Amino acid sequence: xxxxxxxxxxxxxxxxxxxxxxxxxxxxxxxxxxxxxxxxxxxxxxxxxxxxxxxxxxxxxxxxxxxxxxxxxxxxxxxxxxxxxxxxxxxxxxxxxxxxxxxxxxxxxxxxxxxxxxxxxxxxxxxxxxxxxxxxxxxxxxxxxxxxxxxxxxxxxxxxxxxxxxxxxxxxxxxxxxxxxxxxxxxxxxxxxxxxxxxxxxxxxxxxxxxxxxxxxxxxxxxxxxxxxxxxxxxxxxxxxxxxxxxxxxxxxxxxxxxxxxxxxxxxxxxxxxxxxxxxxxxxxxxxxxxxxxxxxxxxxxxxxxxxxxxxxxxxxxxxxxxxxxxxxxxxxxxxxxxxxxxxxxxxxxxxxxxxxxxxxxxxxxxxxxxxxxxxxxxxx
Amino acid sequence: xxxxxxxxxxxxxxxxxxxxxxxxxxxxxxxxxxxxxxxxxxxxxxxxxxxxxxxxxxxxxxxxxxxxxxxxxxxxxxxxxxxxxxxxxxxxxxxxxxxxxxxxxxxxxxxxxxxxxxxxxxxxxxxxxxxxxxxxxxxxxxxxxxxxxxxxxxxxxxxxxxxxxxxxxxxxxxxxxxxxxxxxxxxxxxxxxxxxxxxxxxxxxxxxxxxxxxxxxxxxxxxxxxxxxxxxxxxxxxxxxxxxxxxxxxxxxxxxxxxxxxxxxxxxxxxxxxxxxxxxxxxxxxxxxxxxxxxxxxxxxxxxxxxxxxxxxxxxxxxxxxxxxxxxxxxxxxxxxxxxxxxxxxxxxxxxxxxxxxxxxxxxxxxxxxxxxxxxxxxxx
Numbered sequence: 166x167x168x169x170x171x172x173x174x175x176x177x178x179x180x181x182x183x184x185x186x187x188x189x190x191x192x193x194x195x196x197x198x199x200x201x202x203x204x205x206x207x208x209x210x211x212x213x214x215x216x217x218x219x220x221x222x223x224x225x226x227x228x229x230x231x232x233x234x235x236x237x238x239x240x241x242x243x244x245x246x247x248x249x250x251x252x253x254x255x256x257x258x259x260x261x262x263x264x265x266x267x268x269x270x271x272x273x274x275x276x277x278x279x280x281x282x283x284x285x286x287x288x289x290x291x292x293x294x295x296x297x298x299x300x301x302x303x304x305x306x307x308x309x310x311x312x313x314x315x316x317x318x319x320x321x322x323x324x325x326x327x328x329x330x331x332x333x334x335x336x337x338x339x340x341x342x343x344x345x346x347x348x349x350x351x352x353x354x355x356x357x358x359x360x361x362x363x364x365x366x367x368x369x370x371x372x373x374x375x376x377x378x379x380x381x382x383x384x385x386x387x388x389x390x391x392x393x394x395x396x397x398x399x400x401x402x403x404x405x406x407x408x409x410x411x412x413x414x415x416x417x418x419x420x421x422x423x424x425x426x427x428x429x430x431x432x433x434x435x436x437x438x439x440x441x442x443x444x445x446x447x448x449x450x451x452x453x454x455x456x457x458x459x460x461x462x463x464x465x466x467x468x469x470x471x472x473x474x475x476x477x478x479x480x481x482x483x484x485x486x487x488x489x490x491x492x493x494x495x496x497x498x499x500x501x502x503x504x505x506x507x508x509x510x511x512x513x514x515x516x517x518x519x520x521x522x523x524x525x526x527x528x529x530x531x532x533x534x535x536x537x538x539x540x541x542x543x544x545x546x
Numbered sequence: 547x548x549x550x551x552x553x554x555x556x557x558x559x560x561x562x563x564x565x566x567x568x569x570x571x572x573x574x575x576x577x578x579x580x581x582x583x584x585x586x587x588x589x590x591x592x593x594x595x596x597x598x599x600x601x602x603x604x605x606x607x608x609x610x611x612x613x614x615x616x617x618x619x620x621x622x623x624x625x626x627x628x629x630x631x632x633x634x635x636x637x638x639x640x641x642x643x644x645x646x647x648x649x650x651x652x653x654x655x656x657x658x659x660x661x662x663x664x665x666x667x668x669x670x671x672x673x674x675x676x677x678x679x680x681x682x683x684x685x686x687x688x689x690x691x692x693x694x695x696x697x698x699x700x701x702x703x704x705x706x707x708x709x710x711x712x713x714x715x716x717x718x719x720x721x722x723x724x725x726x727x728x729x730x731x732x733x734x735x736x737x738x739x740x741x742x743x744x745x746x747x748x749x750x751x752x753x754x755x756x757x758x759x760x761x762x763x764x765x766x767x768x769x770x771x772x773x774x775x776x777x778x779x780x781x782x783x784x785x786x787x788x789x790x791x792x793x794x795x796x797x798x799x800x801x802x803x804x805x806x807x808x809x810x811x812x813x814x815x816x817x818x819x820x821x822x823x824x825x826x827x828x829x830x831x832x833x834x835x836x837x838x839x840x841x842x843x844x845x846x847x848x849x850x851x852x853x854x855x856x857x858x859x860x861x862x863x864x865x866x867x868x869x870x871x872x873x874x875x876x877x878x879x880x881x882x883x884x885x886x887x888x889x890x891x892x893x894x895x896x897x898x899x900x901x902x903x904x905x906x907x908x909x910x911x912x913x914x915x916x917x918x919x920x921x922x923x924x925x926x927x
Contacts, residue, residue, distance in 0.1 A: 477590070486629075497590060
């Protein structure tokens with residue numbers, strides 16, 4: 166993996182760049198759709214390509230449980246298994262182990278947990294997480310961390326952060342030893358910064374994670390329930406300590422508003438289930454704010470969902486049709502909604518990158534949010 | 547609508563033809579995928595086009611209840627509503643009124659029934675069925691009939707058949723009066739033959755339906771639970787009475803085997819939910835017989851579903867991936883399965899038409915069934 170910064174904004178920390186991987190180029194800042202179980206829900210890989218998706222995220226925890234990393238390795242890795250020849254990033258499984266599984270026991274060695282599906286006993290450690298991710302064969306893999314919840318006492322956050330650091334070292338060691346031999350390609354390993362909402366813990370976490378040395382740095386433990394302003398306080402404080410020459414990945418973010426704000430602070434990579442999950446609930450992004458397609462007003466609205474959108478859904482169907490499909494429970498509703506929301510996010514990132522390249526970030530942000538937020542607040546009021 | 551016979555088989559009654567409509571040409575014999583609620587379940591219209599679907603069927607009963615025929619008329623008709631610019635056939639609603647709705651009261655005037663969704667009181671009559679179908683704006687619409695169940699006593703079947711005839715006359719009258727003024731295009735009206743499994747009733751039904759005069763003739767009340775050999779007895783007896791120069795439509799059929807057999811008897815049009823419904827249950831057609839993708843043996847089968855198939859599913863994914871998607875409940879499983887089964891049916895009809903054109907029907911049928919049935923019986927044994 167190679168990361169090149171193309172353009173830095175003069176007035177803020179926004180920047181464009183390119184991450185080169187064996188499976189192709191990723192233009193940053195980038196939004197990565199989530200393909201939890203080796204599929205971005207409801208969407209076929211050819212459609213992801215059509216709308217310009219350059220990288221997808223897959224979840225190690227889910228794939229470890231079903232169909233198993235060894236089966237995916239035998240299939241030739243995730244790319245061949247899911248028929249996606251562009252880059253893939255896998256998380257380490259840590260987040261789901263802590264949020265989904267039952268009766269987990271955290272030890273220094275690793276985490277024992279029970280599958281949320283069948284209750285089977287499982288084990289993940291830094292070494293296992295690297296092994297499993299290498300079996301999956303992603304281009305970018307993540308260190309195994311312990312994500313602090315919110316709220317979280319200082320001492321608890323400190324312990325999690327320090328364990329994350331010790332685990333990070335073990336991940337790096339295991340990664341260095343075994344990656345070359347697997348699936349004929351070298352993946353890249355990102356470290357994860359923890360420390361809850363405590364600035365000194367965040368600072369320590371960053372400095373020691375950098376000392377271990379990774380191909381990129383992720384900010385974990387944010388967007389886990391804390392107030393938005395607290396998240397931005399942490400980001401503002403933390404980001405200047407990250408090395409400029411490495412990609413910065415903010416995990417689990419975000420909304421269209423957050424993408425503008427976080428790019429401005431210098432983030433390069435994002436992932437979030439929101440666009441796909443919301444779509445399946447009928448919550449749609451448009452240039453003129455959010456649309457809840459379940460609302461009665463759309464039953465006989467024969468205009469497109471977003472008149473400024475050029476996606477398959479908006480070019481071919483009316484809100485009345487989307488409303489009908491959703492009301493009668495047709496799967497095509499979920500497909501068309503998801504396709505639109507993903508297209509919206511991908512085009513938003515294109516817009517953001519263009520604004521940075523043209524030294525036009527602030528005006529572009531103002532213009533976007535002017536339309537987007539004004540209408541959203543009008544609809545919600 | 548214009549129907550032209552292109553080629554007649556020398557040794558049997560199979561024939562190829564073309565139905566011209568305002569929305570394009572339909573090559574017969576044709577299989578029509580079912581788009582019950584103005585969508586072929588899980589599939590987008592661009593995909594239907596890609597695999598060569600020339601006409602879809604939509605269900606009047608469902609669309610009458612949701613979103614309502616008047617709304618679809620305001621949307622510009624079914625074609626615009628569902629973004630499908632090729633031909634559409636709508637059934638009359640009769641079949642679902644008799645099979646789905648509760649507390650129906652059949653009177654000479656029409657049928658009062660309660661919606662199976664919300665219990666609302668509704669009414670369909672020959673005149674209403676024509677009006678509703680014209681609001682939907684299909685290219686081919688069906689007369690409102692009373693479908694006898696199986697088993698059904700002679701006298702009951704006779705009464706239904708005679709009522710169907712009286713209703714057919716009223717449909718024709720209403721159709722003649724109002725079609726021209728609606729949605730700027732002229733649809734075609736098909737009559738439906740009833741009579742249960744009683745040859746004399748079938749004969750009478752055909753003769754009097756022909757006397758009323760329709761653009762095509764459908765055989766109703768078959769494949770409603772009767773033994774297969776009984777269905778073929780009725781077909782063998784009935785078909786010679788149908789006029790050669792009009793399309794013949796066998797409603798609710800069929801399986802790949804039935805398509806060969808029924809084309810051989812002279813049927814031109816088919817519809818059936820089986821390929822789409824089975825797909826959503828993991829039951830897939832292949833050149834070498836049926837595959838139940840839920841079977842454990844496919845979990846680590848890294849070969850394509852059907853090595854002789856050229857559909858998107860078979861070109862890009864393995865049985866192991868389809869098995870994974872189905873087991874974890876991903877919507878993409880239903881999509882890829884449905885796409886494959888529809889492609890299989892469309893290619894089968896292409897094969898059948900080619901065999902007729904090349905005077906090669908019997909050999910082609912033998913070859914197809916040789917592969918298809920041998921493997922199916924092997925798998926099932």
